[in-house]
Amino acid sequence: MSHRAQPAPAAHGVAGAAGNAPFRVGLLGHGTVGSGFSALLAQRADEIERFNGRRPVISGILTRSQGDFDEILQGADLLVELIGGIEPARSYLLAAMRAGKDVVSANKQLLSQHGEELFETAREHGVRLRFEAAVAGAVPIVRVLEESLSATPIERVHGIVNGTTNFILSEMYNGSSYAQALADAQAKGYAEADPSDDVSGRDAAAKMAILARLAFGSPVHLDDVHYEGIEHLHGDDLQYARELGLGLKLIGTAERRQGGLSVRVYPALLYSGHPLASVQGPFNAVTIESETIIEITMSGPGAGGPQTASAVLGDVVSVMTGGARPPAPPLELPIIKDVDSAFYVHMEVADRPGVLAALMHALGEHGVSIRSVVQRGMDESARLVMVTHAVPESSLRAAIDQVAQLDFLRGAPRTIRVIEEEFI
Numbered sequence: 001m002s003h004r005a006q007p008a009p010a011a012h013g014v015a016g017a018a019g020n021a022p023f024r025v026g027l028l029g030h031g032t033v034g035s036g037f038s039a040l041l042a043q044r045a046d047e048i049e050r051f052n053g054r055r056p057v058i059s060g061i062l063t064r065s066q067g068d069f070d071e072i073l074q075g076a077d078l079l080v081e082l083i084g085g086i087e088p089a090r091s092y093l094l095a096a097m098r099a100g101k102d103v104v105s106a107n108k109q110l111l112s113q114h115g116e117e118l119f120e121t122a123r124e125h126g127v128r129l130r131f132e133a134a135v136a137g138a139v140p141i142v143r144v145l146e147e148s149l150s151a152t153p154i155e156r157v158h159g160i161v162n163g164t165t166n167f168i169l170s171e172m173y174n175g176s177s178y179a180q181a182l183a184d185a186q187a188k189g190y191a192e193a194d195p196s197d198d199v200s201g202r203d204a205a206a207k208m209a210i211l212a213r214l215a216f217g218s219p220v221h222l223d224d225v226h227y228e229g230i231e232h233l234h235g236d237d238l239q240y241a242r243e244l245g246l247g248l249k250l251i252g253t254a255e256r257r258q259g260g261l262s263v264r265v266y267p268a269l270l271y272s273g274h275p276l277a278s279v280q281g282p283f284n285a286v287t288i289e290s291e292t293i294i295e296i297t298m299s300g301p302g303a304g305g306p307q308t309a310s311a312v313l314g315d316v317v318s319v320m321t322g323g324a325r326p327p328a329p330p331l332e333l334p335i336i337k338d339v340d341s342a343f344y345v346h347m348e349v350a351d352r353p354g355v356l357a358a359l360m361h362a363l364g365e366h367g368v369s370i371r372s373v374v375q376r377g378m379d380e381s382a383r384l385v386m387v388t389h390a391v392p393e394s395s396l397r398a399a400i401d402q403v404a405q406l407d408f409l410r411g412a413p414r415t416i417r418v419i420e421e422e423f424i
């Protein structure tokens with residue numbers, strides 16, 4: 001006898017209220033994630049019905065060539081948006097929530113640019129807006145921040161939230177050039193034909209805006225996130241990092257600073273004991289820090305159709321079981337732009353007496369002090385690699401602008417932030 005003949009009673013109000021009627025999921029978008037989601041839902045429907053009492057079914061699919069939005073909306077208990085981009089995804093989600101429907105989306109660009117409008121609409125209409133798959137793919141960081149740690153005052157969230165750049169940097173660390181590593185990422189399907197959102201840091205910035213909103217409850221727009229990518233990194237920066245025993249990662253940071261919030265994405269050197277230093281290849285990882293919980297790190301596949309689809313289905317099940325609530329009203333914390341950091345500074349200079357003293361003087365005028373220096377001779381010039389103590393970024397930039405004018409410089413200085421904490 002099939003176990004569907006006698007469904008288990010629903011444990012929560014949402015499923016119980018509708019008895020054993022199927023739970024109708026309207027699907028907007030049927031590409032990489034959408035098709036993975038509909039296949040996974042069909043595969044998992046028996047099991048979901050067994051513990052939930054209702055069977056999830058796809059009640060309609062919208063793509064550019066099939067389906068009618070209004071009909072799909074009317075015939076669904078919940079809509080899943082897997083179209084991507086701003087429009088028409090935004091209008092569809094707003095219309096669904098205004099019609100009293102819960103929604104699930106994987107759309108980081110939309111949430112990082114129109115999050116407040118979506119949250120406000122969800123609140124106003126008392127519906128759930130779930131978006132686990134918008135950040136870090138299969139890593140359940142959204143739910144952990146929204147639910148498990150909702151009573152924990154979070155100080156900082158550090159993340160590797162872009163698998164493409166982590167793969168490229170891992171390959172460069174092992175000796176590949178940037179161009180080779182990018183071509184390899186494209187061949188393996190980790191990078192799109194146009195990788196600009198990934199390598200510029202914009203994709204990670206969108207995800208950090210979403211994580212910051214969840215961790216601190218304050219609105220953070222993509223435009224509030226200062227981001228830098230990995231295109232300007234040189235192979236020899238990675239070689240120096242290896243020599244210094246440091247990892248080099250594209251890091252997103254969202255943290256409380258000076259009574260406000262700082263959210264940024266930047267390549268950073270990390271000591272080998274840092275929980276993010278060992279994350280290799282296309283994986284994502286997020287570390288949450290708080291006095292109460294010390295530190296928690298979660299890692300796993302950051303993208304991919306089946307992995308992302310599994311996060312989307314998890315959201316659907318969470319709504320079915322009544323496990324999610326409408327978003328809370330926002331707090332308003334100011335965005336802090338100028339934050340302290342230690343820096344790695346790479347310079348090529350003429351190899352002649354007095355150069356180091358002149359450099360130290362120029363840096364010292366802006367309050368930049370040096371923690372360590374390595375010097376290498378190269379024919380007529382020398383390569384200097386310094387690590388500074390923590391200094392406001394604006395002071396470092398002013399110092400580097402002044403240094404760049406010195407006549408013994410052989411090229412533009414390069415800088416990379418250093419995350420100084422050593423975890424034992």
Ligand SMILES: NC(=O)c1ccc[n+]([C@@H]2O[C@H](COP(=O)([O-])OP(=O)(O)OC[C@H]3O[C@@H](n4cnc5c(N)ncnc54)[C@H](OP(=O)(O)O)[C@@H]3O)[C@@H](O)[C@H]2O)c1
Nearest residue numbers: 029030031032033063064065082083084106107303304308
């Ligand atoms: N791919 C990943 O690994 C991944 C990971 C995390 C998050 N995400 C997010 O998941 C979402 C979907 O990504 P994806 O990779 O599955 O995208 P995709 O493969 O490009 O699929 C997009 C789907 O949306 C449909 N669509 C596009 N414009 C539409 C319109 N105007 N009206 C109706 N349907 C439209 C497309 O229809 P046609 O079939 O007619 O073209 C297609 O079925 C995005 O928000 C993305 O950021 C993706």
